[in-house]
Amino acid sequence: MARKLIAAWGLLGVIALLSQAILRLTPFAVEAVRSDLSTGQWIGLVVWVAFMAHAEGYRGFHSKLSPRVVSRAAYLLTGKLTPWRVIFAPFFCTRLFGASSRGMWTSRILLSGIFCLIVIVRNLEQPLRGIIDCGVVVGLGIGLASMIYYAIRALGGRPSPADPDLPPDEAAVVATPPE
Numbered sequence: 001m002a003r004k005l006i007a008a009w010g011l012l013g014v015i016a017l018l019s020q021a022i023l024r025l026t027p028f029a030v031e032a033v034r035s036d037l038s039t040g041q042w043i044g045l046v047v048w049v050a051f052m053a054h055a056e057g058y059r060g061f062h063s064k065l066s067p068r069v070v071s072r073a074a075y076l077l078t079g080k081l082t083p084w085r086v087i088f089a090p091f092f093c094t095r096l097f098g099a100s101s102r103g104m105w106t107s108r109i110l111l112s113g114i115f116c117l118i119v120i121v122r123n124l125e126q127p128l129r130g131i132i133d134c135g136v137v138v139g140l141g142i143g144l145a146s147m148i149y150y151a152i153r154a155l156g157g158r159p160s161p162a163d164p165d166l167p168p169d170e171a172a173v174v175a176t177p178p179e
Helices: 003-035 039-078 083-087 087-095 101-122 127-157 168-175
Strands: none
Touching: 003 039, 003 127, 039 087, 039 101, 039 127, 083 087, 101 127
């Protein structure tokens, strides 16, 4: 039962972070859509939203991050637990620690880049900020739905298609079939 709670904490923590971002950005997106956008701004909005739906929503979340988060949450059910993994399970599920060196660096660099973009976009004026936030909200929404989809599949007995990307010493143990 404790392991189920830890895995749920990891997965629900990531879902909560995505949900919070969507809730915080949506008012800016709505404000931009409700403003008097020019034809060029509407075209930019539609193109940006379509791009973000594909790049962030489908390619980033649905194809990569969501299945990996669910796979790593599932690993918490049976794998090696440490106090850090229990306390910071959402960060474990997003590969910020307890992953291959490449996986951790990839996640950390991506997170740093996202943070820099947040700082830049936060300082933009409307409607440009809202147009950008529209695309981000759509991408995050697809990502959130995708994560819930993979979690429901896992609860139904269909494991995530992603490798949990564990450190080499743990990956060898997981890859070795029981005798």
